[in-house]
Amino acid sequence: MIDLAFVRANLPLVEEKLRARGMDPAVVLADFASIDRERRDAITKVETLKAERNKLTEEIAKLRKSGADATPQTERTRTLKAEVESLETVAMTTDERLREIMQSLPNLPQDTVPVGSDEHGNREEKLWGTKPTFDFPAKPHWELGEALGILDFNRAAKISGSRFVVHYGQGARLERALANFMLDLHTAEHGYTEVLPPYMVNSKSLFGTGQLPKFAEDSFHCDDKGPYVPGELQENDHWLIPTAEVPVTNLFRDETLDEAQLTISYCAYTPCFRSEAGSYGKDVRGMIRQHQFQKVELVKFTTPEKSNEEHEALTRHAETVLERLGLPYRRMLLCTGDMGFASSKTYDLEVWLPGQNLYREISSCSNFESFQARRANIRYRPTGARKSEYLHTLNGSGLAVGRTYLAILENYQQPDGSIKIPEALVPYMNGETVIGKQAGKN
Numbered sequence: 001m002i003d004l005a006f007v008r009a010n011l012p013l014v015e016e017k018l019r020a021r022g023m024d025p026a027v028v029l030a031d032f033a034s035i036d037r038e039r040r041d042a043i044t045k046v047e048t049l050k051a052e053r054n055k056l057t058e059e060i061a062k063l064r065k066s067g068a069d070a071t072p073q074t075e076r077t078r079t080l081k082a083e084v085e086s087l088e089t090v091a092m093t094t095d096e097r098l099r100e101i102m103q104s105l106p107n108l109p110q111d112t113v114p115v116g117s118d119e120h121g122n123r124e125e126k127l128w129g130t131k132p133t134f135d136f137p138a139k140p141h142w143e144l145g146e147a148l149g150i151l152d153f154n155r156a157a158k159i160s161g162s163r164f165v166v167h168y169g170q171g172a173r174l175e176r177a178l179a180n181f182m183l184d185l186h187t188a189e190h191g192y193t194e195v196l197p198p199y200m201v202n203s204k205s206l207f208g209t210g211q212l213p214k215f216a217e218d219s220f221h222c223d224d225k226g227p228y229v230p231g232e233l234q235e236n237d238h239w240l241i242p243t244a245e246v247p248v249t250n251l252f253r254d255e256t257l258d259e260a261q262l263t264i265s266y267c268a269y270t271p272c273f274r275s276e277a278g279s280y281g282k283d284v285r286g287m288i289r290q291h292q293f294q295k296v297e298l299v300k301f302t303t304p305e306k307s308n309e310e311h312e313a314l315t316r317h318a319e320t321v322l323e324r325l326g327l328p329y330r331r332m333l334l335c336t337g338d339m340g341f342a343s344s345k346t347y348d349l350e351v352w353l354p355g356q357n358l359y360r361e362i363s364s365c366s367n368f369e370s371f372q373a374r375r376a377n378i379r380y381r382p383t384g385a386r387k388s389e390y391l392h393t394l395n396g397s398g399l400a401v402g403r404t405y406l407a408i409l410e411n412y413q414q415p416d417g418s419i420k421i422p423e424a425l426v427p428y429m430n431g432e433t434v435i436g437k438q439a440g441k442n
Helices: 004-009 011-020 032-066 071-104 141-148 153-160 169-188 203-209 245-252 307-324 371-376 401-411 423-429
Strands: 123-128 193-195 255-258 264-273 292-302 329-333 345-353 358-369 378-381 392-400
Touching: 004 011, 004 071, 032 071, 123 307, 141 401, 169 193, 169 264, 169 292, 169 307, 169 392, 169 401, 169 423, 203 245, 203 371, 245 264, 245 292, 245 371, 245 392, 292 307, 292 401, 307 329, 307 345, 307 358, 307 392, 329 358, 345 401, 358 371, 358 401, 371 378, 371 392, 392 401
Parallel strands: 193 264, 255 378
Antiparallel strands: 123 329, 264 292, 292 392, 329 345, 345 358, 358 392
């Protein structure tokens, strides 16, 4: 969430940032100023009336001790009690309305983020690699994989429905090889600590990273404790994780770290589960938009002073995976209208897919500043300071394994339909250098 005091003190700036995101401040803020003023007025009056009541209580005690009549004062305390209760109700009601507004506000984009309404406003920051050229028509990964017998969409649909796939033989090994390669690179060279978190989380965890309540329909709720009720954050219900970002970020929920512990860098390989709500009819072919896919996630916890530097480093770590695999890509700085709800700045890495003749997102690297930390109550204590502060969180895919897999199929396809294995993966593929047609596959 955004700091309430910041919104109150910088309302025009907040409204400007919301407009840059393509939002109407009058709708999103929903009378923030008047509600906040009503809440503060109620709290101030409550404090004033309580002070008067305390003073009367002392006066009544003295009058009774002296035998004097305290009826007027007693009646006044009863009136004050009723007024205080009424005002406390107002304060509680407006506080809840204010909380709802604050929880619904997206993060504010940094000044370096370009203003734009959609992906057309994104800015190319970097272009790497040479697109492969073929003397034959390039095929998309679903045709290549099915012909080789390493991908099976029909049988996956039979057992699970649409947007699933089954991997066989060298294809299954390629998925595993990519995950091991990424984890080894990030832990051995980039300084990350590997984490294996739970694949199910509670509502509080999803709220902490910003998926709840706004994006409930995008995740799979297990419904083991009853249906999800917006606004109710349970600790014992379960959701399948949409990304390892959720469990890993929440490792430190409701904790205060020492500055000496920061920066903390974690990486995690997990399955990810997405309902893909609202994507009906989009990317129905192949492995682009699946209900289940695997991903290596990079997560950082750092100080506000270091977060932009760590954002650049994290993005560079994701780029290194693509470069080691020889996959052409571009780095895009997302504009205000295309950024995620919780992000203050995001780079998308887009890999070239010759079989589809387009670039496709393979990693999204974001700086959330203190937005997630406020929601999850993750603090740190600066060295020598008595008061704790909210730290900054960052994450990015390092990389989405399935999309890396399909990028290899399309970029390394051979005239006979086989796939050349990138040199960096050969040790992880038992020394094999080519993926050929799988024997015995129909």
